[in-house]
Amino acid sequence: MTLDVKTNARGRALAEGIVEEIETAxxxxxxxLAGHALVDLRLESWVIQRDVNNFGARLRFRAATEPLP
Incomplete structure (x- = not known):
């Protein structure tokens, strides 16, 4: 699962803070999950991205599930 975060900030700090908050939450x-058990959800990687006027982040998660009987 990939999650993109966009900010209006001109620095990295806000994007990094949002990454930490998402991971903690x-x-x-x-x-x-309907019909499945979530066995594991882990943050595999994240990167801070910059465009012309602001910063954002891309978080990549890995989820392992098992079907319920």
């Missing part, structure tokens, strides 16, 4: 979240 998903790590503690009791996520439910």
């Amino acid at each position: 998903l790590d503690a979240a009791p996520l439910v």
Whole structure:
């Protein structure tokens, strides 16, 4: 799963802070999938990206699931 974050900030700090908040929130979240059990959700990689006027981030997650009986 890939998640893109966009900010209006002209520096990296806000994008980096958002990455940390997303990782913390998903790590503690009791996520439910219809018909499946979420075995593992982990942040595989993230990168800060810059365009002409602002910064953002791209987060890449890996999810492992098992079908429920």
